[in-house]
Amino acid sequence: MKNSLKISLVFSLFFSTALVSFSQDHPCLMLTPNSVENIRAQLGQAPLFGLELAETIKEVDVEIEEGIFVPVPKDMAGGYTHERHKKNFFILQKAGNLFQITGDEKYAVYIRDMLLEYAELFPTLGLHPTNSSYATGKIFWQCLNDANWLVYVSQAYDCIYDWLEPEQVQHLDKTLFRPLADFLSVENPQFFNRIHNHSTWANAAVGMIGLVMDDKELVKRALYGLENDGISEEETDNDGGYIKVAGVRKAGFLAQLDYSFSPDGYFTEGPYYLRYAMLPFLWFGKSLANNRPDIAIFNYRDGILLKAVDALLNQTDAQGQFFPINDAQKGMSWLSREVVAGVDIAYFHGGRDPMLLSIAKKQNRVLLDETGFAVARAVEKGLAVPYQQNPVSYVDGADGRKGGVGILRTRTEDGELCAVFKYSAHGMGHGHFDKLSYSLYDELGEIIQDYGAARWVNIDQKGGGRYLPENNTFAKQTIAHNTVAVNEISHYDGDVKKGEAHYPVPYFFNADNDGIQIGSAKDFDAYEGVELHRTLILMKADDFQQPILIDVFKINSEKENQYDLPIWFQGHLLQTNFKYNTALNSLSPLGTAHGYQHMWKEATGSTEDKNAKITWFNRGRFCSLTSAVSNKDELIFVRSGANDPEFNLRHDPAFVIRRKGEKNTIFISIVEPHGEYNPVEEIPHSPFSSIESVEVIHDDSEYTVFHFEKTDGMKWEVALSNINADKDANHKLEINSEKYEWQGPFYIFKK
């Protein structure tokens, strides 16, 4: 604040007519007296901003009309008191912006009156009566929601701070805001002092109200954390995540920036939570940019905040829906309010990337501040350029050495194929036990799905909107994902602590050639004595109607094991090339634990042919999977939904290839989207797979060679170097007197 005041004074020397408005200290968070002036002056030139303003006025005016409700806290998420307090903080923040931009005092009056009611209520509150969180809140059932409240409400308070009587300010500071800030920090160190999205909210809440109140102690606490928190390394939160990250002794907002993201902006919990976590990062970041230019927050750690926004936007399907990596409710997308903030702030404080404007147009919303205004102005000027997601490999871990996520993605004339390959670290309490799993998308959505979380966020009827028991017992388990489960046990035995201690190793990644994109990673720790090595190849060639995905899953073990490779195909099974026996009159689960207890075993088969093929149909498209198998492999169809006493799970199908009694083995499969059909035309186009066969030619610790052939006789050979990923290394191999020579970790050759 001191800094912004100084700048104001410098300006006022030159523009003395503006002296009156510049003499204010507030607002200082999202808005400044100066930015408010600018917005007011050019309001007519930014229709998208005008639209947002008009809609916000409409929304807030209805609330003002209805009156102020500050009920005594009682309910869980979804219940009345929860939803009411949540609505209050959303409306208060908006009312603050409206007061600044329109100058209409009724908004200030509304904020003041509601804050005074909160100041009445707050001192009377003990812990929330639900008392079921590792950090129970006061206004809400958990401190996290109290911190949300404060992040929003500090903005409202900021907007009316200079308008209030000094004694009102003093009263609110003393009775409501400072006690709440202390409650969220010193009184709940296990909540405040983590490296976790919960703590980011806490840090931002405490820091933002500190800036408004010019309370340097709070700002310091927010930036650098509590010095002595006394938290044990064994303490966990409600999701089973550990409070402390081994080896990390720092806390506070800057430590969040240091440890929450990988160097390229990947967030270990995945994009669903990155989206949620971004808002306090961006808002407190923006507040610091206004008040503490000494920190140069948007340049901090090589511009990590802006990199994180980039990474967030890129981890989306063609509709802008986030890949449901780890715990994630499907359907969340870049249309969310948090990403509106991300796009606007990244546009303004980043390089004014015109691709961001096309997302802003889809959002059709902007922040009511200078960043949103800049976006709206640029959209009006026609500067928007279509946003394109790119193939990329992200590293995970603050040091960038804890695995990663590889996105293979290729566009065609009218579509795309995108494989999301997960070899990241565990993802803390929200992590799933799915090392080396993948999911597959076309431009319409999922082809091979990741289940996401077993949760209906905020829907009271489903466990109060919280994670459901089946999230732990099914959605997090290995078999619920498209990766190998050994001996019907989940990776790391389903133990978060073990999961957090290890991470896969990226082997190589190459998306330089749009026609052949390839990612490869290994895991040595998910099972003791078992090495997993998966390579995914996205191939686009004129010989195929659409791009295909080649999946090579190699396993080394000194002991015999059972290997299950599930493929959670999305859609209705049309056909197989093998016989199977369907459970006609009785269904039982596939197993008893590690998620197996939640899958009905619908059919089993086997084949004397060397390839198992299934074809399914979804959303007007066909897709086939062709996999090299032996006649001893069990080919199993399952469906989720067993042992689900309250109908919490979706009933989705999967195909499981089960191989028993092998030590080293390899699964090679080709996923091939093809053709289309719609019920209006009723004419199937290319309903059949064009893959004739996949054949393993050679497989040892050093090299894997396989062929695949199309029904029209075209044939490809693929060779992989399994222990040397050097792109300049030369490889030679002779198999059945045929010679293979190549450079680098792989080659693909059309014969």
Place this chain on the structure above:
Amino acid sequence: MKNSLKISLVFSLFFSTALVSFSQDHPCLMLTPNSVENIRAQLGQAPLFGLELAETIKEVDVEIEEGIFVPVPKDMAGGYTHERHKKNFFILQKAGNLFQITGDEKYAVYIRDMLLEYAELFPTLGLHPTNSSYATGKIFWQCLNDANWLVYVSQAYDCIYDWLEPEQVQHLDKTLFRPLADFLSVENPQFFNRIHNHSTWANAAVGMIGLVMDDKELVKRALYGLENDGISEEETDNDGGYIKVAGVRKAGFLAQLDYSFSPDGYFTEGPYYLRYAMLPFLWFGKSLANNRPDIAIFNYRDGILLKAVDALLNQTDAQGQFFPINDAQKGMSWLSREVVAGVDIAYFHGGRDPMLLSIAKKQNRVLLDETGFAVARAVEKGLAVPYQQNPVSYVDGADGRKGGVGILRTRTEDGELCAVFKYSAHGMGHGHFDKLSYSLYDELGEIIQDYGAARWVNIDQKGGGRYLPENNTFAKQTIAHNTVAVNEISHYDGDVKKGEAHYPVPYFFNADNDGIQIGSAKDFDAYEGVELHRTLILMKADDFQQPILIDVFKINSEKENQYDLPIWFQGHLLQTNFKYNTALNSLSPLGTAHGYQHMWKEATGSTEDKNAKITWFNRGRFCSLTSAVSNKDELIFVRSGANDPEFNLRHDPAFVIRRKGEKNTIFISIVEPHGEYNPVEEIPHSPFSSIESVEVIHDDSEYTVFHFEKTDGMKWEVALSNINADKDANHKLEINSEKYEWQGPFYIFKK
């Protein structure tokens, strides 16, 4: 033809400059020399027509480029020879239009060359090798497809008839067309002489080629059928439908018009087949209008053809998808090519209804003839008016006395609620055993679904694209629908012949008041000694967020029975107000026959409360059902998919209220769509039901009275007269010393 020639000559006296083109006899079916002249002259003024023309040229030119393929018939639907011959007839018909409109001879050459190949092939053909139809074809596996071929190809032939050398015409007539026409008629009377959509295609095919060839015998055969067909009354087709309709001795196209539709245009098989059947009706109708004005075909039977188009368009959900009454593949809609013809011909030959133009705009396609041209011109002039489906009750049966279908439908500011109440006749071979069933839609689609057919039309992998075994064993059965099944047996014991012999009785229908729409019907024959009486009330009131559906299902029987009322709710079960036990580790079917063998029994419960309530979620909406039950009722959750060896069925949920050991009984339920939720906002709006209770106050053979109450205390009472539907009748009733007096079959009163 003689007539059109006469008219041409009259015209030519006045417009002698046009003499050359008017001296032609052909084309005479969809196009005439005159209409071609008009189209050519105004081509620039009808962009939609120009678009269609351009796309057709593109499509046909690709085919001409690829060459002519007339393979020896071999495959079922979905296989190569089937799909190739099908493509041929579509392309030939288009090429004919292009030759006429563009004058480019390459189209004529293409048609001629392909027809000559067919003339080579045809005489060599015996019956199609599949030999699995009640009327096996030659080019295709069934005569039906051969008739499709001829309906399309006769148009192509018509367009080049005058361009061909006379000896080519003679050759084609003698070697291909007349033999095919005979094959489809005199050689297959069981196919040609039915009252059935198959025969309509046959009649149209024979009639249209007869008009082209000026073969009066064929035209007569088409119009009036074969005189002596020698078909037994016991003969059935592949779908189990009877060839002969009891009492009907007439056949041919005019008999189809007499017997296929009810007086208001309802088609007993349902809209999916009406759509399919309409094309030959419309095309042969249009051809007759051009050639046989003496018949005045569009005025025939009070304009039955145009009424049928009206009825077809009105039996759609908000997306224009046909209600899947009886056998129907879901997703078929007014965008289909048959409805393009329906809309264009109805617009041109009907009253130029501007609402039809808005559908034409959605179709974005028109026929390449004068009707399509007129539509495109009118669209260009901006004459389109939004199409609105209306509530209506259709009668079924040629005499209008065989039951019917009632559509209750009310619109709100941003949506609608629509109940489709089925009390129609059986629907021949495609009929389902679902007397008094209903399905429910909002503006987004199904809320309570009709399963539709178990079939993947033309998808070879699923039974060659034909009806699957589960269509008979599940989709047609009573329990697969939203109506009562008694003693686990389907209506009419699942016997088509019994089903065809009876039909429900409409009791009353009133949609005059948009806020209270009500339909009521009875059935006396589905079960011996059991009377079923259902009344559906669609109610829109300011007291409810959205319209609700009240369902009153009354049953009289002198014997004790088990009554099952299934509700096939679409979506994910969120909550119930009663306890249930879920089958956790083992699933078994609900029963052994009549469709019960295909439903897994997932959970059963009961309640001491007098109401059972379930809430489900789908497509961002909540919906609740509240039903008056006793503590003896079993409350069962099932899911389709049991005994399904090849994964032919969808796995959809249903809620079944089971009442045992009662004679007379009544089920009263309220279906209440409410609220919304989307995964981007994550804020549930109105996720809870507002219905507190439903209570039966009185129920005997004469009267039914019940109350229902909202959670806010508002209360309604409803009274129904069960045996007197006279709208002027006065009713008096005293229950618990409370007096009820009203006029007409029902009253609804807010207390």
